[in-house]
Amino acid sequence: MNKQQFISEFEENVLMVEPGTINGEMILEEIEEWDSMGIVSTLALIDGLNVRVSADVLNKCITVNDIISLVTDKLEE
Amino acid sequence: MLKSNIKAIECYFPQKKEYNSIEDKLTNKIGIYTRNIAGEDESASDLAFKAAEKLFERQVCKREEIDFLIFCTQSPDYLLPTTACLLQDRLGLSTSCGAFDFNLGCSGFVYGLSLAKGLIETGLARNVLLLTADTYSKYINPKDRSVKVLFGDAAAATLITGVESNTDMIGPFVFGTDGRGKENLIVHAGGVREPISENSLIESIDEFGNVRSRSNLYMNGPEVFNFTLEAVPDAFQSLLVKSGLLIDDYSMFVFHQANKYMLEHLRKRLRIQVGKFSYCLQDCGNTVSSTIPIALKQESDNNTISSNGKVMLLGFGVGYSWAGCNILYNNKY
Numbered sequence: 001m002n003k004q005q006f007i008s009e010f011e012e013n014v015l016m017v018e019p020g021t022i023n024g025e026m027i028l029e030e031i032e033e034w035d036s037m038g039i040v041s042t043l044a045l046i047d048g049l050n051v052r053v054s055a056d057v058l059n060k061c062i063t064v065n066d067i068i069s070l071v072t073d074k075l076e077e
Numbered sequence: 078m079l080k081s082n083i084k085a086i087e088c089y090f091p092q093k094k095e096y097n098s099i100e101d102k103l104t105n106k107i108g109i110y111t112r113n114i115a116g117e118d119e120s121a122s123d124l125a126f127k128a129a130e131k132l133f134e135r136q137v138c139k140r141e142e143i144d145f146l147i148f149c150t151q152s153p154d155y156l157l158p159t160t161a162c163l164l165q166d167r168l169g170l171s172t173s174c175g176a177f178d179f180n181l182g183c184s185g186f187v188y189g190l191s192l193a194k195g196l197i198e199t200g201l202a203r204n205v206l207l208l209t210a211d212t213y214s215k216y217i218n219p220k221d222r223s224v225k226v227l228f229g230d231a232a233a234a235t236l237i238t239g240v241e242s243n244t245d246m247i248g249p250f251v252f253g254t255d256g257r258g259k260e261n262l263i264v265h266a267g268g269v270r271e272p273i274s275e276n277s278l279i280e281s282i283d284e285f286g287n288v289r290s291r292s293n294l295y296m297n298g299p300e301v302f303n304f305t306l307e308a309v310p311d312a313f314q315s316l317l318v319k320s321g322l323l324i325d326d327y328s329m330f331v332f333h334q335a336n337k338y339m340l341e342h343l344r345k346r347l348r349i350q351v352g353k354f355s356y357c358l359q360d361c362g363n364t365v366s367s368t369i370p371i372a373l374k375q376e377s378d379n380n381t382i383s384s385n386g387k388v389m390l391l392g393f394g395v396g397y398s399w400a401g402c403n404i405l406y407n408n409k410y
Contacts, residue, residue, distance in 0.1 A: 016106070033102075035285050035297070036223050036285050036298045037103055037106065037107075037338075039298070039299040040298050040299050040302045040338070042104075043299055043302055043306070043339070044301060044302070044338070044342045046340070047172060047306055047346070050309075052303070052306065054300070054303065055297065055299030055300045058299065062199060063095045077349075
């Protein structure tokens with residue numbers, strides 16, 4: 001999975017929004033669909049990459065890129 | 078040798094229903110469309126009573142043959158006396174019947190089976206009536222969507238009987254506990270540690286707009302999900318090793334029905350095929366300790382478990398507490 005595929009998965013399975021609506025700079029708090037179920041789905045998404053973080057770490061993420069930085073090592077170029 | 082066996086299961090759902098909007102994306106994700114809610118004057122013991130009466134109406138067992146009643150609930154009628162004692166009287170069970178409550182949530186049914194097995198296989202009892210019932214709706218703030226859309230009220234009555242056999246029909250078991258998770262699924266006020274006071278009724282609003290007081294149910298969904306990702310695969314593997322079995326040796330997997338999203342993630346992670354994995358929460362939601370018997374009853378009614386097939390049960394949640402076991406499916410429930 002590369003960064004773009006991660007964002008696509010994030011759109012489809014976490015936020016359930018149309019493809020192409022999310023970019024890395026977007027602020028999570030300002031995304032209407034970002035709720036506690038969104039956090040749960042993000043934990044599931046990154047668990048798929050064998051990365052486990054506490055919910056607190058995810059809560060501290062400000063932008064979509066902050067989430068991506070948690071899994072950078074696992075993403076392909 | 079005397080071996081314990083699940084002979085019959087009956088379930089009861091309160092009449093009042095609440096619906097999750099089908100237009101809400103969250104509804105499809107959690108896979109819960111309808112939930113049953115206990116009436117204002119209806120307690121968990123009322124639901125358990127009705128489930129047990131259904132068992133007796135089927136005549137699978139006479140009342141006087143029940144020599145042990147075990148009631149699993151987190152919504153007892155009183156702090157004391159024990160609700161199981163009230164149920165013994167109300168169900169017209171013998172006064173020589175043992176009875177006690179135990180307080181567990183989503184792991185409760187599997188723990189109950191282990192207690193029943195212990196009582197039967199040591200010769201202390203012959204017919205154990207295991208009742209599971211909860212009314213979480215009474216703890217849930219109507220303005221707290223993080224829990225409201227998930228939990229439903231229900232009860233299940235399971236008859237476990239001793240039969241002469243050389244084969245284990247319940248077991249082996251794996252258990253687990255991690256009390257560090259206590260704060261992530263809790264009703265703070267109402268017990269002895271924090272009695273109900275004016276303060277415990279003050280509502281506050283969280284960052285997602287959900288409203289609750291300290292006398293309401295609180296769940297940190299993401300942390301509970303994280304716990305599940307850690308505990309369930311480990312318990313699953315331990316039970317496979319302890320049983321000397323492979324995934325293919327099982328006819329069915331019945332996990333605690335927390336929500337569809339979590340179940341689907343666990344199923345994929347554990348590489349269990351869709352047809353062998355029970356989903357039974359669409360019409361009743363997460364019914365805490367009753368989800369596993371409700372799902373078992375459904376799978377039995379639908380003839381989806383092969384005769385003499387092995388079934389893995391795995392419950393996990395509040396505590397944190399978890400437990401898994403195998404059962405041999407050798408008669409319709």
